[in-house]
Amino acid sequence: MHQLQSAVERGAQIITFNPLRERGLERFTNPQSPVQMLTGSSTKISSQYHQVKAGGDIAAIMGMCKVLIEMDDRSRAEGRTPVLDHDFIQEHVHGFEDFARDARNYSWEHLERQSGMVRAAFEAAAGVYARAERVIAVYGMA
Numbered sequence: 001m002h003q004l005q006s007a008v009e010r011g012a013q014i015i016t017f018n019p020l021r022e023r024g025l026e027r028f029t030n031p032q033s034p035v036q037m038l039t040g041s042s043t044k045i046s047s048q049y050h051q052v053k054a055g056g057d058i059a060a061i062m063g064m065c066k067v068l069i070e071m072d073d074r075s076r077a078e079g080r081t082p083v084l085d086h087d088f089i090q091e092h093v094h095g096f097e098d099f100a101r102d103a104r105n106y107s108w109e110h111l112e113r114q115s116g117m118v119r120a121a122f123e124a125a126a127g128v129y130a131r132a133e134r135v136i137a138v139y140g141m142a
Contacts, residue, residue, distance in 0.1 A: 001028045005043045013132070015125050016046040017061075019054045048125055052115050057139075059114030060122075066103045066111065067126035073104075083130050 004014060005028050016025045026049060027042040036042060052060045072083040089096050108119050129135055 001045075002032075004028070004045050008043055008045060013047040013128050014045055015048040015050070015128060017050045017052050017057060017125075019052055019056070021049070021051060025049065048121075048128070050117055050121050050125065052117060056115035056117075059111050060117055062103060062106055063108075063111040063115060063117065063119075063122035064126045064129065065099075066106055067122050068130060069100050069103050071126065071130055 001024055004025075008014060014025075018025065025046050026044070028045050029036045029040070029042040031037060050060065068083060075081060075083050111122070112118055
């Protein structure tokens, strides 16, 4: 948790997708911080916390991808800067066009039902991703 707290203090936005509400991913009181321990203060860890259905993780990821691909499609059609790094995709990604087609074809109703999220939540998370200079995604299962 210390690393997440440090990242937030440096300006990182952490978006959590988790079937469980874990207080440590919402707020963290550092036991090594006398100020936080004495005042009861804490650091807000997740700027967005999306409580997905159990087993809804893949639909949540696909929903974010669908938003990002649609944002990129609009940007390119309007002659604006692309959202996605097409040079990187061209050089390092195999089968992207098939994946993008599949993402575009998923219905919002299906993604919402499978993930337990609403479209606005996908859009909020994807918006942070699209505006970020650097991104790291961590996927874990216990």
